[in-house]
Amino acid sequence: MFGVSFLSPLFLIGALAAAVPILLHLFHRRTEVVIDFPAVSLLTRAPIEQHRRRRLREIVLLVLRIAALVLLAVSFARPYVAGAIAPESAPVTVVVADTSMSLSAPGQIERVREAALNAIRSAPAPNAVALVAFADAATVVVPATTDRAVALAAVPQLAAGPGGTRYRTALARAAELIGAREGRVVVITDLQQAGWEVTDEGGLPDGVGVEVVAIPPPSSNVAVTSAERRDRTVVATVQNYGPDPARMPVALMVDGKKIATVTVDVAPLSATDARLNGAIPAAGAAQVVVDDATGYQGDNIRHLVLEPRPAIEITVVVADPSGATGGLYVERALAVAGGGREFKVDAVDGRVFSSWTAEAVSRQGAIVLVGTRTLDRTGRALVKNYLANGGHVWLTLGPDIDPATLGDVIGANLGVIAAPVTVMGGTIMVASDGRHPIFRPFLNPSGALGDVQVDQHRRLNDQTGRTVLARFSGGDPALTEQVVGQGRLLIFTSDLDNHWSRFPLSPAFVPFAVETARYLTAGRQQKQAWVLPDVPRGIVAAPGVATVSEGTTAPYLVAVNVNVRESSPATTSLEEFTAGIERTSRAGLPAPVNQAREIENRQRWWQIGLLVMLVALAGEGLVGRRAT
Amino acid sequence: MAGEARYLDPAVVARLGTIDLKARTIVEGFLTGLHRSPYKGFSVEFAEHRQYIPGDDLARLDWKVYARSDRHFVKKFEEETNLTCHLLLDVSGSMAYASGGVTKLQYGSYLTAALAYLMHRQRDSFGLMAFDDSISALLPASARAGHLRAVLLALERLKIGAKTDVAKPLHDLAAAVRKRGLVVLVSDLLDDPVRVLDGLKHFRYRGTDVIVFHVLDPYELQFPFEQAARFRDMETADEVMAVPSTVRKGYIERMQGLIATYKRELGLVGIDYCLLDTSQPLELGLMSYLMTRRRVL
Numbered sequence: 001m002f003g004v005s006f007l008s009p010l011f012l013i014g015a016l017a018a019a020v021p022i023l024l025h026l027f028h029r030r031t032e033v034v035i036d037f038p039a040v041s042l043l044t045r046a047p048i049e050q051h052r053r054r055r056l057r058e059i060v061l062l063v064l065r066i067a068a069l070v071l072l073a074v075s076f077a078r079p080y081v082a083g084a085i086a087p088e089s090a091p092v093t094v095v096v097a098d099t100s101m102s103l104s105a106p107g108q109i110e111r112v113r114e115a116a117l118n119a120i121r122s123a124p125a126p127n128a129v130a131l132v133a134f135a136d137a138a139t140v141v142v143p144a145t146t147d148r149a150v151a152l153a154a155v156p157q158l159a160a161g162p163g164g165t166r167y168r169t170a171l172a173r174a175a176e177l178i179g180a181r182e183g184r185v186v187v188i189t190d191l192q193q194a195g196w197e198v199t200d201e202g203g204l205p206d207g208v209g210v211e212v213v214a215i216p217p218p219s220s221n222v223a224v225t226s227a228e229r230r231d232r233t234v235v236a237t238v239q240n241y242g243p244d245p246a247r248m249p250v251a252l253m254v255d256g257k258k259i260a261t262v263t264v265d266v267a268p269l270s271a272t273d274a275r276l277n278g279a280i281p282a283a284g285a286a287q288v289v290v291d292d293a294t295g296y297q298g299d300n301i302r303h304l305v306l307e308p309r310p311a312i313e314i315t316v317v318v319a320d321p322s323g324a325t326g327g328l329y330v331e332r333a334l335a336v337a338g339g340g341r342e343f344k345v346d347a348v349d350g351r352v353f354s355s356w357t358a359e360a361v362s363r364q365g366a367i368v369l370v371g372t373r374t375l376d377r378t379g380r381a382l383v384k385n386y387l388a389n390g391g392h393v394w395l396t397l398g399p400d401i402d403p404a405t406l407g408d409v410i411g412a413n414l415g416v417i418a419a420p421v422t423v424m425g426g427t428i429m430v431a432s433d434g435r436h437p438i439f440r441p442f443l444n445p446s447g448a449l450g451d452v453q454v455d456q457h458r459r460l461n462d463q464t465g466r467t468v469l470a471r472f473s474g475g476d477p478a479l480t481e482q483v484v485g486q487g488r489l490l491i492f493t494s495d496l497d498n499h500w501s502r503f504p505l506s507p508a509f510v511p512f513a514v515e516t517a518r519y520l521t522a523g524r525q526q527k528q529a530w531v532l533p534d535v536p537r538g539i540v541a542a543p544g545v546a547t548v549s550e551g552t553t554a555p556y557l558v559a560v561n562v563n564v565r566e567s568s569p570a571t572t573s574l575e576e577f578t579a580g581i582e583r584t585s586r587a588g589l590p591a592p593v594n595q596a597r598e599i600e601n602r603q604r605w606w607q608i609g610l611l612v613m614l615v616a617l618a619g620e621g622l623v624g625r626r627a628t
Numbered sequence: 629m630a631g632e633a634r635y636l637d638p639a640v641v642a643r644l645g646t647i648d649l650k651a652r653t654i655v656e657g658f659l660t661g662l663h664r665s666p667y668k669g670f671s672v673e674f675a676e677h678r679q680y681i682p683g684d685d686l687a688r689l690d691w692k693v694y695a696r697s698d699r700h701f702v703k704k705f706e707e708e709t710n711l712t713c714h715l716l717l718d719v720s721g722s723m724a725y726a727s728g729g730v731t732k733l734q735y736g737s738y739l740t741a742a743l744a745y746l747m748h749r750q751r752d753s754f755g756l757m758a759f760d761d762s763i764s765a766l767l768p769a770s771a772r773a774g775h776l777r778a779v780l781l782a783l784e785r786l787k788i789g790a791k792t793d794v795a796k797p798l799h800d801l802a803a804a805v806r807k808r809g810l811v812v813l814v815s816d817l818l819d820d821p822v823r824v825l826d827g828l829k830h831f832r833y834r835g836t837d838v839i840v841f842h843v844l845d846p847y848e849l850q851f852p853f854e855q856a857a858r859f860r861d862m863e864t865a866d867e868v869m870a871v872p873s874t875v876r877k878g879y880i881e882r883m884q885g886l887i888a889t890y891k892r893e894l895g896l897v898g899i900d901y902c903l904l905d906t907s908q909p910l911e912l913g914l915m916s917y918l919m920t921r922r923r924v925l
Binding site: 033035036038040041042043055 | 721722723725732816818845848853855856857858859860861862863864866867868869870875879882883886
């Protein structure tokens with residue numbers, strides 16, 4: 001039961017290949033001519049090898065070759081030390097320990113360990129015991145075993161991490177371990193209210209008993225829930241989740257040095273901004289640290305990247321840049337976005353644009369077409385190819401647009417009716433869905449589009465594949481979206497240059513233009529702030545600052561922080577927790593998890609076997625080379 | 629060639645019956661070929677008179693007795709034993725080598741037997757010592773009538789031994805020999821030359837004459853092997869992988885160097901050295917012995 005076992009014992013047949021070097025060795029010995037001679041001592045000074053050494057070397061070579069072949073076969077057979085694997089039919093007690101960030105308050109994880117020890121010790125005598133640790137994911141620390149000492153010895157490994165609480169993930173893992181046999185689950189958790197992620201799936205089979213050991217949360221918690229740089233200031237949001245006011249020192253750290261400190265007073269269940277001024281470097285990373293000794297420790301630090309995101313290039317194509325208002329309003333509106341650093345806007349007339357190279361055009365995050373009359377055939381082809389290859393174009397149908405050539409510019413028939421529609425007294429624009437990212441800023445009545453008066457616009461024929469994002473009060477489409485080639489096209493059916501409306505002079509114009517540009521360029525923005533468990537590909541899922549190197553873009557820094565959803569000490573009740581557990585039928589349950597495979601996966605003796613085999617082969621090469 | 633043709637080929641001798649017969653054949657044949665009696669000049673001692681009977685050699689008639697008594701008496705002499713000879717035969721493992729039909733041990737045994745036979749006929753006292761790294765057979769020197777048979781029997785029963793250690797038995801024997809005499813060493817001398825020479829010089833320093841028959845196989849002298857092979861030492865079992873064409877020159881140089889060393893060093897101390905290869909007639913060894921004996925006496 002405690003010996004070495006193999007997942008794929010048939011591979012051990014491959015060890016018979018070890019007979020090959022043995023046979024070769026014997027065959028080689030037989031074919032060698034041996035002559036008994038009296039004066040061999042007179043040969044010793046000749047440049048030849050003493051046989052004893054050669055024979056020893058041959059034996060060493062033989063042993064190394066046999067070892068390499070045997071190790072290869074054994075490694076493929078996936079060996080593992082079985083330990084005390086519980087039989088598949090034995091009832092099992094699965095101890096599921098919460099190790100999420102909400103267990104990082106002083107003393108909490110120690111209570112978790114103590115509860116786990118008690119649960120293992122008090123498990124019914126015939127039960128096997130398994131230990132699972134969970135946060136965003138659930139990990140089997142000890143598979144079902146009858147050896148309680150093994151499970152007890154693993155308990156000290158439990159430690160609070162930065163992950164969030166995912167009850168369903170943990171319960172699903174426990175259900176896998178239990179399989180079709182009898183079982184009970186002991187959940188050790190702080191009953192974090194945010195632990196029931198709606199997108200997760202998982203429950204326990206019918207008949208599996210659940211016992212919950214509640215770890216009390218801290219009475220209060222203060223967390224840094226956001227931090228961003230604004231010029232020479234870092235603004236951090238400090239949230240007090242406790243029932244009492246908190247007075248907290250907040251520090252800005254750069255490279256381990258304290259750059260700025262400020263003390264903030266935070267009302268109960270409120271948040272406040274901490275403004276940290278100091279000699280903040282232009283680039284690099286920083287941390288905002290709050291000194292909360294009694295609450296969760298995992299949310300006391302917020303990482304941020306100091307350098308701004310690289311600006312996204314946007315080109316506004318106008319008919320005549322010498323005109324007084326050609327593209328001016330949209331250019332100015334986009335230029336202020338993100339403190340003037342989000343977009344790099346350039347207005348060019350059609351003739352200049354036509355002289356650009358395709359590579360220069362492809363660098364643009366988006367192209368805003370305000371006027372097309374001066375675009376020659378080359379310019380039109382540039383826009384068409386840009387769009388077909390995945391570019392993003394915002395087309396306005398103002399007076400500088402030449403409807404006759406629009407098909408050449410876009411590469412598709414847009415169904416634009418050339419004659420503009422004039423609405424006496426103006427018309428207003430209404431979003432089809434206020435939750436659309438472009439119109440989200442206008443959900444607040446004070447920023448409503450209702451004040452915008454549009455006098456003229458062009459009509460679009462009905463077309464499939466076109467989504468109307470906003471309409472004018474008369475029912476004509478005001479803003480539409482459609483896919484052209486691999487690109488995306490937004491059409492604003494009126495003017496952005498104060499010719500057909502006074503919209504550019506309206507307070508709603510800037511947010512409308514900025515949000516539209518953001519919506520168009522969303523895929524081109526480098527995301528600098530990530531929240532666990534989401535991290536860029538290739539980055540370790542842990543709080544901190546890391547460098548992302550992907551594709552053709554230059555490496556850039558990203559800040560990874562804990563999910564502040566965990567920062568609230570609010571808990572659910574035992575009844576609510578128990579009621580939240582979904583029950584599944586035992587019928588059709590998958591086969592119990594192959595514990596042997598799990599053990600083998602953890603031990604990975606095959607890797608050591610292959611490593612030793614490589615060492616043996618290297619040794620064989622060295623000895624063999626000396627023998628030749 | 630014509631002169632050597634009358635000698636017996638060692639391979640032919642090997643096919644003869646007992647070692648007694650071999651020895652007699654070798655010696656008698658050898659003596660027949662000599663123009664002069666090897667016994668000439670030997671001192672003899674009067675033993676007794678007996679009455680002449682027809683057929684007795686007239687040269688042996690004692691004319692003085694006839695003058696006094698008018699009766700014919702012949703003189704009967706007892707030949708004096710005038711030399712004590714120790715025959716030392718190496719029976720170490722290396723002596724078992726043979727590239728042809730005769731091993732070095734066989735060759736040495738025949739030579740030793742022939743010498744013993746010759747000594748017996750000369751009424752010399754002789755003994756036998758066979759050794760490898762220790763003394764495996766020892767017959768003290770004697771001139772008794774049955775001693776030859778004992779020596780020949782011992783030679784016939786010799787078995788190949790282990791590792792050569794020529795020096796030790798030499799020292800042991802040198803310390804034991806009290807009477808000046810002759811020591812005949814038959815060996816392939818595949819041992820440390822310094823120790824061998826030291827042992828032989830020990831005899832010379834005690835006034836004993838020494839003749840060394842250095843018996844080697846022709847292959848040991850020429851190393852005519854062609855195929856690459858593993859050469860296993862017959863005494864130590866050490867093996868050496870060698871390509872003969874590569875090592876031959878060096879080997880022959882070392883072997884000739886060894887022979888030259890023995891010849892030079894033994895000559896300096898007055899020890900006769902005779903190199904014999906097992907394809908050569910045994911009579912050459914007898915000749916060397918007689919020449920040495922003549923010098924000794």
